[in-house]
Amino acid sequence: MRTLGSADVPAFLELAAKDPVVNVFVDYRARMTRLDPTWLGGEVIGRFVGGELVAALHIGANLVPVQAGPVDLQEFARHLRGSPATWATLVGPHTAVERLWALLQDDYDAPRAERWRQPHLELTGAPAVPGDPLVRRTTEADLAALYPACVAMYTEEVGVSPETGGGGPLYRARVRQLVNRGWSFARFDESGRVLFKAEVASVTPYAAQVQGVWVAPHARGHGLAAAGMARVAEIALAEIAPTVSLYVNEWNLPARAAYARAGFVETARFSTIMF
Numbered sequence: 001m002r003t004l005g006s007a008d009v010p011a012f013l014e015l016a017a018k019d020p021v022v023n024v025f026v027d028y029r030a031r032m033t034r035l036d037p038t039w040l041g042g043e044v045i046g047r048f049v050g051g052e053l054v055a056a057l058h059i060g061a062n063l064v065p066v067q068a069g070p071v072d073l074q075e076f077a078r079h080l081r082g083s084p085a086t087w088a089t090l091v092g093p094h095t096a097v098e099r100l101w102a103l104l105q106d107d108y109d110a111p112r113a114e115r116w117r118q119p120h121l122e123l124t125g126a127p128a129v130p131g132d133p134l135v136r137r138t139t140e141a142d143l144a145a146l147y148p149a150c151v152a153m154y155t156e157e158v159g160v161s162p163e164t165g166g167g168g169p170l171y172r173a174r175v176r177q178l179v180n181r182g183w184s185f186a187r188f189d190e191s192g193r194v195l196f197k198a199e200v201a202s203v204t205p206y207a208a209q210v211q212g213v214w215v216a217p218h219a220r221g222h223g224l225a226a227a228g229m230a231r232v233a234e235i236a237l238a239e240i241a242p243t244v245s246l247y248v249n250e251w252n253l254p255a256r257a258a259y260a261r262a263g264f265v266e267t268a269r270f271s272t273i274m275f
Contacts, residue, residue: 001075004044004056006034011053012044015067020206021122021245022093022268026058026066028202028209042086045079047072063087065096077103085109090273094118097271113159113274119256120247121264122207123233128263131231132224135196138184143176146186149194150175153214158274183240185232187224195219196228200236208241213255225258233262 004012012030016023026044033039042060046053047068055072058064059080065073077100085108090097094117138146151171154162162171178184183200194216201211210232215224233244247270248255 001045001047001079003037004035004046004053006036008046008053009034012046012056015046015053015056017206018067020204021243022120023066024204024207024209024245025062025202026056026064027204027206029058029060031204045076047075059087061086061088063090063100064092065100066092068096068100070099073100073103076100080104081107085275088275090271090275092270094269094271097273101273109275111273111275113272115249115272115274117250118247118270118272119250119266120268120270121245121259122267123237123244123262123264124242125263127230127233129226129230129261131234132187132196132227133231135185135187135228135231137182137235138179138186138197140176140179142186142188143172143179145188145192145194146179146184146197147172147175149186149197149214149216150212153197153212156214185228185235187228189219196224198229198232200232200240203241206241207243207245208236210236210244210246213246220254223258223261225255226261229259229262229264 009030012035013027016027016030020027029040035044037043040060044056044058046056048054055068056066057068057076058066065076068076073096090101151162178199185199186197187195189195196215197212198210199212200208202209213225213229236244248259
């Protein structure tokens with residue numbers, strides 16, 4: 001077992017491609033950073049058997065197991081023990097996350113939130129409902145209205161503001177980056193306020209993963225999420241990637257119903273543990 005570097009990128013991408021939509025985040029990170037620890041803000045460690053890369057663990061702001069079975073997870077847990085918890089979340093396929101946390105929980109502080117069995121959803125064909133024609137890509141001119149909506153979504157979803165501890169400038173830069181990439185979508189009302197928004201956060205040749213889906217509280221219950229996600233999917237499928245994916249909290253029944261109406265189907269279960 002060792003830290004992976006740029007020479008290992010082809011092998012890592014081959015590993016991620018064993019489940020390319022589920023592994024879209026780590027696949028995207030590898031393509032963007034070439035597994036350079038400076039750009040990763042951490043490292044990816046790999047486990048080899050007979051010279052072949054059989055599993056990996058992304059260690060950064062997110063701790064993410066990749067194609068890891070029980071033996072791999074035991075080795076990864078052994079590697080992590082005694083090191084400070086630099087990650088904010090442990091996230092990935094449910095079984096791997098559950099097993100890894102069972103191995104680590106006696107060595108680290110209790111998490112502040114545990115979200116088990118989050119449905120992982122995919123859409124590859126045409127959405128099941130017409131897309132909302134008022135949902136569009138955002139521009140820098142939209143940032144004044146878009147940024148507060150992003151903060152509201154993050155705070156509602158995570159339980160703390162992204163601006164906590166002086167994180168506002170970094171979060172604003174992330175929002176602007178997604179806008180400039182053409183990965184931010186929203187519908188605005190007549191006064192310029194955001195009614196619906198979503199972002200594509202990770203992209204590979206296989207998939208585009210959507211995050212940050214949010215409907216303004218006063219506009220909920222009117223079908224904006226289903227039609228909005230249908231429109232985001234239409235654009236993403238036509239211009240970004242052949243599959244659109246996301247994962248959602250199991251208890252968020254309105255969101256799950258909206259995604260189902262839009263045509264998304266469950267293909268796996270994720271878990272997210274927040275620290």
